[in-house]
Amino acid sequence: MSDAVVTAPFERRKVPAEVRRRRFLVSVAEHSILIALALAFLAPVVFMTLTALMTSKQALSPELWPKTFEWGNFVEVFHKSPLLTWTLNTTIYAGLATLGVVVSSIPVAYALSRLRWKGRDAVFMVVLVALMLPPQVAVVPLYVMWAKIGLVGTLWPLIIPVWFGDAFAIFLLRQFFLTIPEEYLDAARVDGCGEFRILTTVVVRLAKPAIAAVALFSVLYCFNDFFLPLLYVGENQDNWVISIGLSQFRSLHQVQWNLVMAATILVMLPVLVLFFLAQRAFVEGVTLTGVKG
Amino acid sequence: MSPWLVGFCFFIGYPLVYSAYLSLHSYDLLSPPRWVGLANYRYLFQDDPEVGTAVRNTLWLIAIAVPLQVLFAFGIAVMVTRAKRGGGLFRTIFYLPALAPPVAAALGFVYLLNPATGPVNTVLGKLGIEGPLWFNDPGWSKPSLTLLGMWGVGTIFVIFLAAVLDVPKHLHESAELDGAGALRRLRYVTLPTISPVILFAVVLGVIQALQYFTQAYVAASIAAGQASQAGTVSTLEQGYPEGSTLFYPILLYYHGFRFFNMGYASAMAMLLLAVAFAVTLIIVRNSRRWVHYSGAVR
Numbered sequence: 001m002s003d004a005v006v007t008a009p010f011e012r013r014k015v016p017a018e019v020r021r022r023r024f025l026v027s028v029a030e031h032s033i034l035i036a037l038a039l040a041f042l043a044p045v046v047f048m049t050l051t052a053l054m055t056s057k058q059a060l061s062p063e064l065w066p067k068t069f070e071w072g073n074f075v076e077v078f079h080k081s082p083l084l085t086w087t088l089n090t091t092i093y094a095g096l097a098t099l100g101v102v103v104s105s106i107p108v109a110y111a112l113s114r115l116r117w118k119g120r121d122a123v124f125m126v127v128l129v130a131l132m133l134p135p136q137v138a139v140v141p142l143y144v145m146w147a148k149i150g151l152v153g154t155l156w157p158l159i160i161p162v163w164f165g166d167a168f169a170i171f172l173l174r175q176f177f178l179t180i181p182e183e184y185l186d187a188a189r190v191d192g193c194g195e196f197r198i199l200t201t202v203v204v205r206l207a208k209p210a211i212a213a214v215a216l217f218s219v220l221y222c223f224n225d226f227f228l229p230l231l232y233v234g235e236n237q238d239n240w241v242i243s244i245g246l247s248q249f250r251s252l253h254q255v256q257w258n259l260v261m262a263a264t265i266l267v268m269l270p271v272l273v274l275f276f277l278a279q280r281a282f283v284e285g286v287t288l289t290g291v292k293g
Numbered sequence: 294m295s296p297w298l299v300g301f302c303f304f305i306g307y308p309l310v311y312s313a314y315l316s317l318h319s320y321d322l323l324s325p326p327r328w329v330g331l332a333n334y335r336y337l338f339q340d341d342p343e344v345g346t347a348v349r350n351t352l353w354l355i356a357i358a359v360p361l362q363v364l365f366a367f368g369i370a371v372m373v374t375r376a377k378r379g380g381g382l383f384r385t386i387f388y389l390p391a392l393a394p395p396v397a398a399a400l401g402f403v404y405l406l407n408p409a410t411g412p413v414n415t416v417l418g419k420l421g422i423e424g425p426l427w428f429n430d431p432g433w434s435k436p437s438l439t440l441l442g443m444w445g446v447g448t449i450f451v452i453f454l455a456a457v458l459d460v461p462k463h464l465h466e467s468a469e470l471d472g473a474g475a476l477r478r479l480r481y482v483t484l485p486t487i488s489p490v491i492l493f494a495v496v497l498g499v500i501q502a503l504q505y506f507t508q509a510y511v512a513a514s515i516a517a518g519q520a521s522q523a524g525t526v527s528t529l530e531q532g533y534p535e536g537s538t539l540f541y542p543i544l545l546y547y548h549g550f551r552f553f554n555m556g557y558a559s560a561m562a563m564l565l566l567a568v569a570f571a572v573t574l575i576i577v578r579n580s581r582r583w584v585h586y587s588g589a590v591r
């Protein structure tokens with residue numbers, strides 16, 4: 001009896017031809033669906049690029065293929081709109097905000113994961129609540145505050161808050177810090193390191209991939225963010241960031257779909273480049289935050 | 294470290310407390326807040342004709358768009374794991390659109406789905422199908438936004454992909470020995486094992502639906518063809534067409550930051566807070582019935 005069980009895998013029954021054929025057909029069907037879906041996922045960008053290469057007159061027609069390839073459209077966009085200014089503003093916003101997120105979230109995450117103190121669980125609850133809080137809930141009082149200080153219209157209301165920690169970054173870093181073996185930290189403590197030095201030397205070095213992921217997500221978030229920039233700099237064109245400028249691009253150049261699409265493609269490009277440069281950090285981030293274990 | 298903790302709690306706690314305070318006042322930023330008691334809430338629950346529309350639209354997202362997206366992401370994740378070839382390529386193609394900046398994606402889709410000259414209706418026309426008016430038809434505007442959402446489903450897709458690949462092999466093998474086919478293994482092995490991940494995807498989807506703003510705002514204003522600068526009040530583009538894309542956060546935005554009814558916007562924010570909290574609680578509570586956690590964790 002037990003012999004039969006052990007040997008079963010070795011004397012594998014032959015799969016009947018009918019079953020094999022069915023399996024083959026299912027596999028072909030699945031691959032066809034996948035290929036069709038993949039084409040559907042690529043189609044939007046393909047059509048947008050094709051339109052970006054048309055003359056503005058042809059872009060208004062239902063034709064799909066450019067008669068002449070107007071590569072100049074991508075240059076034209078810079079002449080027709082302050083795309084460079086928007087890019088500069090976005091860079092300032094993303095740079096300062098990301099620096100703030102990293103500098104502030106590391107100590108908070110460390111305190112929440114590796115130090116014992118009264119009220120720690122309560123603060124962690126605050127982090128979790130902040131994580132699921134729709135931004136619209138807290139935005140009115142903050143807007144009132146920034147309006148009173150006179151900073152509405154500048155990028156500061158977007159940058160200053162994250163210098164006090166960002167819930168998502170704190171959560172991600174905390175999850176990572178928890179995986180660092182306590183022995184490392186104890187060894188440093190025995191050698192006479194203070195908590196601050198442990199943090200800046202041992203922990204930060206070990207957590208490099210997680211910190212990279214946090215920085216990456218922060219840059220992406222700033223680049224994509226629309227709601228808060230709309231509130232704070234929407235009425236001051238000098239401080240428009242890319243997302244605001246792009247949303248207004250069509251009203252600046254009403255019917256020139258070719259230029260609108262060229263601008264859209266240009267805005268998507270940096271994200272694409274970032275993805276291929278930093279695939280590792282992406283994967284790290286997704287596995288850390290997307291329910292582990 | 295404590296200054297950071299204090300600051301962090303300030304930027305979360307202060308707005309919530311001050312929101313509650315403002316919701317009982319009438320405030321336009323210029324004159325000091327004036328006590329109005331529950332008047333804002335009364336208007337919110339009884340009189341505001343637009344709140345009903347906004348709530349219905351947001352519920353539509355939660356009831357239709359979110360489940361559709363979760364199912365879709367799960368479906369392609371399962372198929373990609375079963376694919377014998379090109380797994381990596383498929384993974385990249387399905388993931389990448391999720392990174393597209395929402396404003397750019399919305400702009401692109403309004404163009405693609407342009408009723409008269411957009412590529413989608415052109416292709417449909419060549420196939421002999423008369424395409425709908427998409428973003429310009431109140432009945433099609435939300436499905437158009439859902440389509441846009443499905444294009445950007447990559448994040449959930451990747452999470453599902455990792456979860457499906459994580460299902461222990463021995464479970465599949467023993468089920469196969471018991472004579473379970475691929476579909477039954479999907480139903481009785483894969484699904485229960487990854488149910489916590491499905492829960493996570495649903496909670497995430499609902500939270501995002503409650504704060505759905507950018508895509509709807511951009512699509513509506515572009516489709517409305519308004520040549521409006523940011524900052525000018527235009528009621529035409531609000532929820533265009535016919536209020537069909539007027540979601541709750543958009544209404545809140547108009548009240549708070551176009552009309553500067555800060556008190557009323559705060560009352561709306563408090564309701565949103567209560568709903569977000571309740572929804573998450575309900576989903577997580579009820580999940581015990583259908584979510585399976587392996588081992589004694591949690």
